[in-house]
Amino acid sequence: METDMQSSKQTIDAAKIRRDFPVLNQQVHGKPLVYFDNGATTQKPIAVIKALTRYYENDNANVHRGIHQLSERATNGFETARKKVAAFIGAKSERQIIFTRGTTESINLVAAAWGRKFVSEGDEIILTEMEHHSNLIPWQLLAQEKGAVLKYLSITEEGTLDFTGFESILSNRTKLIAVTHMSNVFGTINPIKKIIRLAHDRGIPVLLDAAQSVPHLPIDVEHLDCDFLAFSGHKMLAPTGIGVLYAKRSRLENMDPYQGGGEMISSVWHDKSTWNEIPHKFEAGTPHIAGAIGLGAAIDYLNTLGMENITHYEQELTTFALDKMMRIPNMKIYGNAPERGGAISFNIGNVHPHDLSHFLDQQGIAVRAGHHCAQLIMRKFDIAATTRASFYFYNTFEEIDYFVEQLTEAQRFFDY
Ligand code: PLP
Numbered sequence: 001m002e003t004d005m006q007s008s009k010q011t012i013d014a015a016k017i018r019r020d021f022p023v024l025n026q027q028v029h030g031k032p033l034v035y036f037d038n039g040a041t042t043q044k045p046i047a048v049i050k051a052l053t054r055y056y057e058n059d060n061a062n063v064h065r066g067i068h069q070l071s072e073r074a075t076n077g078f079e080t081a082r083k084k085v086a087a088f089i090g091a092k093s094e095r096q097i098i099f100t101r102g103t104t105e106s107i108n109l110v111a112a113a114w115g116r117k118f119v120s121e122g123d124e125i126i127l128t129e130m131e132h133h134s135n136l137i138p139w140q141l142l143a144q145e146k147g148a149v150l151k152y153l154s155i156t157e158e159g160t161l162d163f164t165g166f167e168s169i170l171s172n173r174t175k176l177i178a179v180t181h182m183s184n185v186f187g188t189i190n191p192i193k194k195i196i197r198l199a200h201d202r203g204i205p206v207l208l209d210a211a212q213s214v215p216h217l218p219i220d221v222e223h224l225d226c227d228f229l230a231f232s233g234h235k236m237l238a239p240t241g242i243g244v245l246y247a248k249r250s251r252l253e254n255m256d257p258y259q260g261g262g263e264m265i266s267s268v269w270h271d272k273s274t275w276n277e278i279p280h281k282f283e284a285g286t287p288h289i290a291g292a293i294g295l296g297a298a299i300d301y302l303n304t305l306g307m308e309n310i311t312h313y314e315q316e317l318t319t320f321a322l323d324k325m326m327r328i329p330n331m332k333i334y335g336n337a338p339e340r341g342g343a344i345s346f347n348i349g350n351v352h353p354h355d356l357s358h359f360l361d362q363q364g365i366a367v368r369a370g371h372h373c374a375q376l377i378m379r380k381f382d383i384a385a386t387t388r389a390s391f392y393f394y395n396t397f398e399e400i401d402y403f404v405e406q407l408t409e410a411q412r413f414f415d416y
Pocket of ligand 1: 040101102104132135182183184211212232
């Protein structure tokens with residue numbers, strides 16, 4: 001263990017990396033900031049902040065429409081970012097990359113543009129009880145509108161998907177399986193290759209909510225063979241307000257537009273219009289140009305570190321944290337999947353997660369408390385909320401030591 005830790009510490013030198021993240025270098029309530037709320041959003045390196053400033057200081061213009069220098073530069077920056085995203089997730093073509101506001105908008109786009117066209121009364125959509133509300137509510141809205149049926153894969157005590165009876169819930173009315181790649185509550189990495197294979201054997205498309213996986217794992221959409229994949233820039237070093245929908249080309253070609261407006265049309269008459277080619281057909285209006293450029297810079301940064309190194313380092317951090325946390329009396333950790341990422345949800349004694357996270361905040365530690373937009377999980381475990389610590393590659397083993405120390409202090413403080 002020690003040797004492993006040493007080796008990955010050499011590839012991911014968190015102490016050095018932290019100098020790239022100005023926000024991490026501050027005190028909160030007089031204590032050095034320990035930022036463990038990366039599942040909610042990540043911090044931004046100087047390279048990303050500079051890419052935004054550089055764009056606004058030198059190149060700001062609207063994209064695609066202008067025949068002037070600045071517009072050409074803005075368009076070039078925006079379209080280069082699209083190519084970087086495509087390469088990062090192994091897409092065959094940048095035309096398969098739609099820029100959206102984030103995971104939520106990407107899934108809503110599929111529910112509206114694909115769902116309204118292909119889902120009818122009595123059709124079935126398979127979800128899981130592990131989903132973030134972003135991958136539930138769009139399907140509930142669609143099902144209500146169309147009279148479609150939602151079916152759920154349940155979860156086990158271990159925070160994994162229960163595949164008992166999975167094949168029997170698939171029918172010739174199943175139109176889609178929409179599932180999270182990595183749980184934002186348990187950290188569970190779901191066996192999506194297996195799900196996709198079983199679905200494709202029956203001609204059923206699969207949508208992956210990759211909000212928690214793309215920032216932390218190497219992803220290859222061609223290898224996974226998923227039909228749709230959604231993720232958010234802000235969870236992987238980029239600004240808020242920019243995200244991605246990847247889809248197989250034939251799916252995008254067959255879908256109707258999501259929103260109407262500028263950029264997404266080819267020709268317009270009084271009573272009808274024709275559509276621009278993909279991806280522009282799905283990008284009505286002026287996009288978040290700076291956001292896309294920032295996402296491109298974030299991808300460059302992640303590539304320099306190497307996604308495999310990031311995964312490996314985060315797994316060591318997580319194992320280290322779990323091992324220490326489990327020794328705290330009255331500690332209940334939710335989720336114990338064999339394959340997992342660095343999101344740890346827990347409760348200690350009967351301390352309310354809001355009180356605990358307030359206590360931790362006083363010690364400079366930022367964690368999240370609540371239902372984590374996953375109320376189906378909370379219902380299953382019969383709890384209102386958990387506290388969640390979630391890591392990124394700039395977190396350190398020393399921060400985890402301090403965090404565990406403070407959890408022990410909390411035990412004394414709340415006297416449970
Ligand atoms: N899906 C999962 C698994 C998430 O963790 C989140 C955000 O926490 C989302 C979807 C929604 O992402 P966004 O709010 O960036 O659209």
